[in-house]
Amino acid sequence: MDDSNVVTFGPHLNEIVDEADATMHESLLETQSCEIFKRTERMMAEARAEMKLRMDKCFSDFSNDMNQMFAKFEGQAMKSMSTPILGRGIESTANSLEHIVRHGKTDKNNSHISDIRQSKPDISCKIKPQIYDGSDDLEEYLTQFDLLAEINDWDPKTKALLLASSLSGSARAILNEITDRERHDFECLVNALKNRFGSMNRSEIFRAELQTRVRMKNETLPELAQAIKKLTRRAYPDTTALVMDTLSLDYFIDAIPETDIRLRLREVGPTSINEAENIAVRLEALRIADIQKGRNVRTVETETL
Structure with missing residues (x-):
């Protein structure tokens, strides 16, 4: 029989090949997708591990820094427990x-x-200031306070707080006479103290005291010189250092009751109160030695007779 006229109904060979190629392509795409997904998962896992490692290291470094700081x-x-505090002893x-x-x-x-605590000043006191009650010289106290502020590296607000906390007695009463803003302002607080205890408003009183000042009983010449310097500074607060030294020199010589020492100083003519003090100490020592020598001579003559 001739097969040329037979009609076949099965799939064509080209169609079978195309279907096989399509299946293989889909399988390849699925394999590649799985590999990409696995690679992505692995990269994300590595990133998470790296991030965790960095965070652990960061917290560890922060903890070490905090421990070192504390x-x-x-x-x-x-x-600082063993550091003596001026006027207060040792403080724990x-x-x-x-x-x-x-x-x-x-x-x-x-x-x-x-945040609130960080806004407050960080007060560091290597040496704390003494208590001021208004009885001592204000200029001397403020001079020492400025030196302590320089040692401790205080800013103006810290200086105001520490100065206010160091006031006592009549000086502390000034805190209730000024505003809260002035209590935190160092210059305003100093001006309030100067108006009450400074030399500016009492210079006439100190001048009168200086003019009548004489050497007291059992008072040494260095002590007298120091007292004259202090009174002159308080009596003439606006004068220059040269004029103040000249005035203190004259008042020092006038305050010596011994006529021979006073006249000898006028004769020598010292140029400063420090020079006059040294000369007066030597003259007084010679005077005392001469008096003691005269007593010994009279005692020997009495015993001989």
Whole structure:
């Protein structure tokens, strides 16, 4: 039989090949997609591990820095326990250190409290100022206070707070006579103290005292010179150093009751009160030695007779 006229109904060979290629292509795409997905998952896992490692290192470094900071602060605080405080003796800081460390850890969960505390001045006192009650010389106290402020590196606000906390007695009453802003202003607080205890408003009183000042009983010449310098500075606060030294020299010589020493100083003509003090001390020593020698001579003559 001739097969040329037979009609077949099965799939064509080209169609079978196309379907096989399509299946293979889909399988290849699926394989590539799986590889890309696995690679992405691996990269994300590595990124998460790297991030966790960096965060752990960051927290570890932060913890070490905090521990070193507290250790350094504790060492400085313990060292300051043995430092004498002018006018107050030795002061312990162990309780305050424990309080600061404890509240410092608590503030980690209270950021607003930390912000408030950070706005306050960081007061560091290597040497604390003495108490001022108004009886001592204000200019001398403020001079020493400025030196302490330079040693401790205080800013103006810290200086105002420490000066206000160092007032006592009649000087402390000034704090209620000024405003809250002036209490935190160092210049305003100093001006208020000068108006009450300064030499500017009492210069006439000091001048009258200076004119009548004489050497007291059992008072040494160096003590007399120091008192004259102080009175001259308070009686003439606006004069120059040269004029003040000249005035103190004249008042010092006039305050010596011994006529021979006073006249000898006028004859020698010292140029400063320090020079006059040295000459007067030598003259007084010679005078006392001469008096003692005269007594010994009279005693020997009496015993001979």
